[in-house]
Amino acid sequence: MPMVTEWQSFGPQPKGPPKDDADAAARKERKVKCSAMAKRLADEFNKKEWSEKKITKELDSLVAELEAGGGDALAGGATIETLEPPSGTRDFYPEEYRVQSWLFDQFHETARMFGFSQYDAPVLEHVRLYERKAGEEITGQMYAFTDQEGARVTLRPEMTPTLARMVLNKTNLQTGDVRVPLPLKWYSIPQCWRFETTQRGRKREHYQWNMDVVGVEHVHAELELLAAAVSFFERVGITSKEVGIKVNSRAVLEAILAKHGIEKGSKNDKGEDIFAKACVIIDKLDKIGAEAVTCMLGEDVDVKPEAAADILQSLEAKSIDELANQLGDAGKDNPAINDVKRLFELAVDYGISDYLVLDASVVRGLAYYTGIVWEAFDRRGQLRAIMGGGRYDRLLELYGGAKCQIPCVGFGFGDCVIMELLKECNKLPDLSTGFLDYVVCAYSPELYGAASKVAAGLRKTGKSVDLMPTPKKKVANSFKHADVTGAQRMVFVAPSEIEKGVVRVKDLRTKDKNGEAIQVDCPLDQLDKLDEMMAQAAEKSS
């Protein structure tokens, strides 16, 4: 359940679209690239493999690159544009991907603990899948096109319609019976796309953790999802001091709006559902302010200014009881109010109530929500919504027909905002080493065969092993290679040891208690006992 408005760039700003015919644009692009390169050099300045001489050399050629300027072509016909990914998209270099992959692992692990199963679907979908939902901005922002056979397809803007489609493919549309046992607890981490021309520097893709429960009609489903989100926050060290989750109910909002004649299901003269329309307008409250909302409510759904003022007052209610009171008779024994109450009560047992706050103005932008809705926010108020979700009990009916009244709840959790927050809170782990156990180095090309045997032996024990591709006689070169890879241990395959049937293994990162290097000569047929031997060696010397 994504909100395209949540997307926000992090890391290097994506650039505008390339223009084939504009030299000026090409020059500008080059400048951007060059300053990025300068930044990178500065970042790398502190790494030991970058000597001052090397950096000076780099900077000199950078200057030359800049001065060359002029035409579109770089050396040998390459253009900078050719080397960049499309506008608003991200490359993930290994260092960056390690962080991304760590984030995904937290999503996966949380989903696993809550008993959710992963699913996946093509990034390409039919445009008509998104045209069924009225009143949303998402269809106008799709990365859509017509393919060579005339099919109108799009890079998916969000995952929920795909989920609905997949569930309905397992449903008898005549009876509404789902052919797999309910409830379904499914999750996915799809890449979602939008096309947006107006604002530069915003991304066109993001990844979004989607968790959905299909087939549960009461708040226990919402609670499981909220608990999963909180469990994720706790895993990554984000406490309720840093984030909160605003909770509201569309059904409560329904009662508020019904008071003023905005009935669910009624259409305006454009044939749009006026309740859904009103929700979309109220969702903009934070951004456009009360005046503009009053104005839009008047124009689009025919609400008088006094009624709009009353609605806006209700939206400021700070507790569910206050809201119930404002509704008068409609608030008594109102099932929607009771649902919200029960949710807040059970949240205590779940141990998640520190994170939850009632906020009657939360609507979420998507028209398909029908019940409880929520969004996670940073308490400092600096970032966009971290996650958004809610109940959408009518979406499957919309796609599958009247019999398919299958209740659903879910949330979408983008990768960008949480990554910003994790950086701000200094909660990203150091992933720069620790992913390689061994580097195996041969002393000479003649010993490369023996080294490859050692590498194969260590890999058979499950260790991650880099085999230095080009044997170097100078041991210093081997150490340098081992150091750059970040490996924990180095195995040196040299003539004198091999003659004795052993290899020398050295720990590159840890020393024993006396500050001495830990090393052993390991017999070639005992590579599987290397961990114990190294541990003993560390013990002995101390």
Add this chain to the structure above:
Amino acid sequence: MPMVTEWQSFGPQPKGPPKDDADAAARKERKVKCSAMAKRLADEFNKKEWSEKKITKELDSLVAELEAGGGDALAGGATIETLEPPSGTRDFYPEEYRVQSWLFDQFHETARMFGFSQYDAPVLEHVRLYERKAGEEITGQMYAFTDQEGARVTLRPEMTPTLARMVLNKTNLQTGDVRVPLPLKWYSIPQCWRFETTQRGRKREHYQWNMDVVGVEHVHAELELLAAAVSFFERVGITSKEVGIKVNSRAVLEAILAKHGIEKGSKNDKGEDIFAKACVIIDKLDKIGAEAVTCMLGEDVDVKPEAAADILQSLEAKSIDELANQLGDAGKDNPAINDVKRLFELAVDYGISDYLVLDASVVRGLAYYTGIVWEAFDRRGQLRAIMGGGRYDRLLELYGGAKCQIPCVGFGFGDCVIMELLKECNKLPDLSTGFLDYVVCAYSPELYGAASKVAAGLRKTGKSVDLMPTPKKKVANSFKHADVTGAQRMVFVAPSEIEKGVVRVKDLRTKDKNGEAIQVDCPLDQLDKLDEMMAQAAEKSS
């Protein structure tokens, strides 16, 4: 390094494109869907949650669905097309995704053991990235389109140009110096796309495990990659009896063709590199036969029939020495021949030589290969190539200019053919249970809060826990729910136990030696010791 020709559908055949205006097509689609549904029912017939009554009911409504026929719309305006993914693409339901994810894990784990780092890039790329390579069919099969801003983009047909682009973004194009320490050992599992109108029932997307080594000019890079592929095969239980890897060298082929005037770098009158062109033609040998190859060599690269016959004879050489002999003087001390020799020698130390065979006719379809090339095949000869790879030392130069002579080797390993092979060899693991540790069931809605506390406690210990959303007083219903989820253990939260401060925990899958159920009453504050308690209980009763 993908070969679109390797793509092959598995699982349900994808269907042709939807046609908005054709009733007949809609009816056909419905039939396909219905028979798929019938098949699914048959598959599910053996599962106990499918009573005979339920199946009969399903079949009846299936028949009704078929008889309804006619129009495009199903109940409530849904069309089957809306519910299907775009032509030639796959949905992955959790059961299917579990298998896919298992396969990806084997890729990840192999890459990790060989010290490769994962990277990623957008599925969307600029079309011009693929237009730099001559003589290939891939550009004609791209899933390409022009976006709203006029940018010519495509769903990536393969990953190698993206890798080249990313490496060059870290390269000083003026000097050819790469700003990160070489060699790079990078891998990725991208989804790759093609658009193909002619043949129905073929897929338009597949996933492809890409492993590449950048910056190593000698065969040690090829060996590491081949060893990684073999290590993967061994992991999944595919021996050298089932698969082999045909190895050849483009450089050897160069020598063969040079004998007959096809010099690398020469262009034909269309401006195409004649060597690359000849490679593409020879690559078709298996499919189109010797006669057609002779004909095409004549037409496209001006080779006389006698010369073609000599070339074809060389391609049948069964050993590297035989090949060297055929080349005469050009075969003596030929570095390309020596490379292949050294590769086969070192393969013995690596322990992978059982898998390798020389095959001088292997070219691989991509024009950018320059040295050793290979492809994995099933020994029974039933399937398309399982994996293909090779050395492409000139590709970065093509994109980045004359200074960027950075040697590269890599392979692409599609998900489809290996999946077929694993199924055939019965090597797919049973993943239908074992992913859920606990189901927690509340006896009544009043106890749901207590149950949620228990679930939260178990999840804190890292266990995967499903909390039954709707409390059922009948214990049988709870057991049924627990059984359907495949959980190992069930926790029952009932009034009499909760009063004593315990919950009853039962093992659903294992019995003790006497065939008795294993169960314990676990104090609420000792959920973290449950594993030990269950082990003791199993012990005690035996």
